[in-house]
Amino acid sequence: MRRVCVIGAGSSGIVAAKTFHERGVPFDCFEKGSNVGGLWRYENDSGASVAYRSLHINTSRAKMQFADFPMPRDYPDFPHHSQIARYFDAYVDHFGLRDRITFRTTVQRVEPLADGTFRVETTDATGRSESRAYTDVVVANGHHWHPRVPTFPGTFAGTALHAGRYRSPESFAGQRVLVLGVGNSGCDIACEVSRVADRTFLAMRHGVHLIPKYLFGRPLDKLVSPWMWRHLPLRLQQFIFGTALRVARGKLKRFHLPEPRHRILEEHPTISSDLLNLIGHGRVTVKPNIQEFTGAADGREVLFTDGTREPVDAIVYATGYDIRVPFLAPEVFEARDNEVRLYKLVVHPEHRGLYFIGLVQPWGAIMPLAEEQSKWVADLVEGKCALPTRDEMLTGIGRDREAMRRRYTASSRHTIQVDFYPYLDGLRKERRRGARETARAA
């Protein structure tokens, strides 16, 4: 008899739990915090939310919702985090999942045993520990919570925080603020802070193809058709998208932004409709990377790689997140430099029964991908679908990693990158292949 442990009740954990629930597969779901929604629950008492007060998702409503539970029609194209958390609340209530989730319970350790099962140790809110046995474990603990903070020579005497701790701009009013990193957090935070700060600097170690939320009046992810993603050769996609962007937005150097050294679609998208305006208004000043903290200006001077210097009161490191699974021993799973070795970014090739949901970063939203991953994992747990051999999985992992390396710029933010539709299709194909193999063997 199989019994599954789902770890986490964020957007990925709840869709995994829902899939087991509707299939009648026995499972427990443990959530550290007192509610569902993970990152999308502002100030989540799990400590795992890095959402800032003004956060709106940058993938559109239609593309992020679960297939069998549409978002309310009165939601805007790009919902606020509070609306997204409400949607996840409604989802668990609609599918009768709330009672199936054990809240305020932290998974401390998952240990694979010699007989192929797993021992899972938990601690509840009263500090009481328990140990249970499971045939399968589904890890859905999120990958945007452990800050990645770079170091530079010298010491900075001002305020320094990672973007994951940033909530709102008030405390930066009248200050000189430096935001480092030109991902989505860096752009959002620099824009927001610049409205109250004395000066705002946005520093980056390379240029990005800054993409507006709307192109030609349509949310970007609704403009690019699934057919194009699936069937057009990459170079043609790059030509069409790059041309559309140049026409709609103009050249980046016009805004003192460095032109990227890579082609469009070769990086995780940085989406902002505000940044160019705020540079144009003189509210945000673009800088290259930090070189060192010189110690001048009462320990607040920053020397940049182009030789310019600025005294700043605060630095926000919007430098991304490390993938961490603290309840697995490093010999079971470790993401050094964010590299993961999972078949289709889901299945652990060495430990049968150990799965990861939502450990992907798409051009597009994670939720529908987590939904399809959950269906595949449920098929595997139910014995409806066979996996390739260990060696075949390792070969597949190597092949996918190599394709990702060729496609995306070298960065620890591009280790779990997928293209939404091709990845979705790949999961479906794998489910069909595994089901055929199971049927043949029966």
Ligand SMILES: NC(=O)C1=CN([C@@H]2O[C@H](COP(=O)(O)OP(=O)(O)OC[C@H]3O[C@@H](n4cnc5c(N)ncnc54)[C@H](OP(=O)(O)O)[C@@H]3O)[C@@H](O)[C@H]2O)C=CC1
């Ligand atoms: N509105 C929304 O929906 C939002 C979504 N997000 C999502 O959350 C995830 C995390 O985004 P984010 O927090 O922006 O992190 P990212 O990892 O996406 O971006 C980090 C940025 O910091 C730079 N960086 C990292 N290390 C250094 C360093 N040592 N020196 C200089 N620069 C450095 C990276 O450059 P390099 O590329 O060279 O590594 C990159 O520009 C993404 O999936 C993003 O799309 C985030 C915010 C808002």
Ligand SMILES: CCCCCC(C)=O
């Ligand atoms: C602040 C980080 C928000 C991350 C939102 C995603 C994962 O799309």
